[in-house]
Amino acid sequence: MAYNELYQYSVVSSLMEGIGETGIPYSELVTHGNHGLGTFRRMAGEMICLDNEVYQMKSDGSIVTIDPSTGNDVAPFAMVTRFQPSFTTSIAFDSKQGLSDIMTTLFPKTKNRYLSFRLDGLFKELHQRQTTYEFTDVRGSLIGFRSPEFLQGVSVAGDHLHFISDERDRGGHVLDCKSAGEVQFSGSIMSTVHMQLPDDDEYNEADLELDDDGIRKVEG
Known part of the structure; x- marks a missing residue:
């Protein structure tokens, strides 16, 4: 991807429905950007991608460095870009x-x-x-x-x-x-957005609705 184009996997409403078992492998996600946010399987912590490194931020505030080339870590939701500040x-x-x-x-x-x-x-x-x-x-x-x-x-x-x-x-x-x-x-x-939606049964069969109050409460 070119600089400053957004790549997004899935949608926030799917997280609000508890859909978090599958996702894009981190090994694939990092090919789309070096700066971003997301989550992990079963919402086991928040993700931050910074300076070509991926970190898992756990519920106790601690940090684990993730090696995207190994393991089976996936992101049920993520937003990344090749960041070049203007x-x-x-x-x-x-x-x-x-x-x-x-x-x-x-x-x-x-x-x-x-x-x-x-x-x-x-x-x-x-x-x-x-x-x-x-x-x-x-x-x-x-x-x-x-x-x-x-x-x-x-x-x-x-x-x-x-x-x-x-x-x-x-x-x-x-x-x-x-x-x-x-x-x-x-x-x-x-201004350019690339979006990939999940293709698993859990996502395809979900009745996704906008929960504006819930999103604002959870995401602050």
């Missing part, structure tokens, strides 16, 4: 909403398009899920995607973020965040 600057923010507002200012034409982004630096506060954890004064990387509101259920509408520490020993899905001074922000708009 804009880089330094920013400071005191909440996830504050970060969202800054990104809207930096990229005003993303209402109906995707945005990929990355932040590197020291973060004063991070509120994480799976089970809720709070990290303070931790240096690391936040990566994520902004998806259009009209695609809720296909993707997670709005800003979807995962964090991993520089030591690669802590991380997870981000519910809220605050920078400790300025951090480096990089981002790029994505």
Whole structure:
């Protein structure tokens, strides 16, 4: 794939229905991108793909490095891209909403398009899920995607973020965040989307419906 094109496997609504037994092998997923988010079989933790490495972030906040070339790890849902930022600057923010507002200012034409982004630096506060954890004064990387509101259920509408520490020993899905001074922000708009839908019986026989409230509650 070319730089800054989105590859997505499956849809968020399938996760909300508990469909998580099968998925795309990580050995195949990494051929589509080096920057992304996702999950694992039976939703056993969150995934972050960063700098050509894949990590599994478990429910206790710990991190496991995944070797896509070995094992049988699969992603029931994933979004990845070959990230090449079109804009880089330094920013400071005191909440996830504050970060969202800054990104809207930096990229005003993303209402109906995707945005990929990355932040590197020291973060004063991070509120994480799976089970809720709070990290303070931790240096690391936040990566994520902004998806259009009209695609809720296909993707997670709005800003979807995962964090991993520089030591690669802590991380997870981000519910809220605050920078400790300025951090480096990089981002790029994505207008080309490649989507692959599952072909197994569980997915094909599911009655998928939009659970907007459920998605917003689970994904923060």
